[in-house]
Amino acid sequence: MKILLVGPLWRGSNAGGLFRALSRAGCLIEVIDEFYFISLKTRKKSTKILERLLRPLQEEEFNNAIKGTITTFRPDFLFVYKGAFVQPATLAYARANGCKLILFYPDVSTTAHGPNIPACIPQYDLIFTTKTFGITDMQQQYGVQKAVFIPHGFDPEIHRPLPIGDKERTVFGCDASFIGTWSPKKEKWLAHLVGKLPQMDLKIWGDQWHKASDPILKKAIQGKSILGDLYAIAIQCSLINLGILSEQVTGSSSGDLITSRTFHIPGSSGFMLHERNEESVLYFNENTEAAFFEGPEEMAEKVKSLLGDNALRNTIRLGGYERALRDHSLDARAATVLGHMKAL
Numbered sequence: 001m002k003i004l005l006v007g008p009l010w011r012g013s014n015a016g017g018l019f020r021a022l023s024r025a026g027c028l029i030e031v032i033d034e035f036y037f038i039s040l041k042t043r044k045k046s047t048k049i050l051e052r053l054l055r056p057l058q059e060e061e062f063n064n065a066i067k068g069t070i071t072t073f074r075p076d077f078l079f080v081y082k083g084a085f086v087q088p089a090t091l092a093y094a095r096a097n098g099c100k101l102i103l104f105y106p107d108v109s110t111t112a113h114g115p116n117i118p119a120c121i122p123q124y125d126l127i128f129t130t131k132t133f134g135i136t137d138m139q140q141q142y143g144v145q146k147a148v149f150i151p152h153g154f155d156p157e158i159h160r161p162l163p164i165g166d167k168e169r170t171v172f173g174c175d176a177s178f179i180g181t182w183s184p185k186k187e188k189w190l191a192h193l194v195g196k197l198p199q200m201d202l203k204i205w206g207d208q209w210h211k212a213s214d215p216i217l218k219k220a221i222q223g224k225s226i227l228g229d230l231y232a233i234a235i236q237c238s239l240i241n242l243g244i245l246s247e248q249v250t251g252s253s254s255g256d257l258i259t260s261r262t263f264h265i266p267g268s269s270g271f272m273l274h275e276r277n278e279e280s281v282l283y284f285n286e287n288t289e290a291a292f293f294e295g296p297e298e299m300a301e302k303v304k305s306l307l308g309d310n311a312l313r314n315t316i317r318l319g320g321y322e323r324a325l326r327d328h329s330l331d332a333r334a335a336t337v338l339g340h341m342k343a344l
Helices: 014-024 045-073 088-096 116-123 132-142 166-172 184-196 228-237 261-267 295-307 310-327 330-343
Strands: 002-006 028-032 077-081 100-105 126-129 147-149 174-179 202-205 238-243 272-275 291-293
Touching: 002 014, 002 045, 014 028, 014 077, 014 330, 028 045, 045 088, 088 100, 088 116, 100 116, 100 330, 116 132, 126 132, 126 330, 132 147, 166 228, 174 184, 174 228, 174 295, 184 202, 184 295, 228 238, 228 261, 238 261, 238 295, 261 272, 261 310, 272 295, 291 295
Parallel strands: 002 028, 002 077, 077 100, 100 126, 126 147, 174 202, 174 238, 238 272, 272 291
Antiparallel strands: none
């Protein structure tokens, strides 16, 4: 099976992890990484203005690279991960050259990342979504008939136990941590936690936390994201890793029920205290493979209790790690993906 994969390859990206898993499964792959063409990480205001001016040219070059690779590689499938910059004309070109069109969509909303995703969704032959509610959302919004739910997984090349020394513990060691992008809900719940346990050492890593307005979190916010090996190290150095889920946004019928961290934390041999819902408890058994909470009050109560029970945390942590290895690697997800693709 020859697959042209489109998506980011930076170390620790969910797309890159899945792409490598597909390669390990025996697929012949070629990858087009949008980050080689489209600049997305600039922070200076002046450079951001230039980026917006250049974006149409960058996007054109990116799509031309996809078309050129289709011509030379002759893939059976064009497999797009998220696809914010993939244009409808590029999908039409791929189909005209004999490709089946696959979308792997990892986000809550299909309308929050520009016009290309909504314009392209009806063209795909098969869509994988990491949100169970994504199937209904796509059916109602776009008339999609071939959508399949597949949860995230952990990347065994990234999310794994690593040797931890004094230097790592100095930077990342803490009682509890949250690693993820800011949202109003996450700020509110973490502020509640600090208010209830003011002596606790909390560290918050991730993007957009400059938006946080509650001064009670000032000490906890680290002001940067952590990726790749540092991400796995931070998970291991935190006694409790919090899984607080994103709230509902425009274009979706629900907030997150699980996320990639649901699997990254146990895969890295970290102890996970995760928000409880009807879906999150399906992947790890409560009190033997992960701990769960419902709402900020129970979260604070569980953090206080668990910080005082090292033996219980360690037992649950090891149980979660073993379950992740058994059931939740990206290699297992890749096998499921390939089964659906072969059925086309």
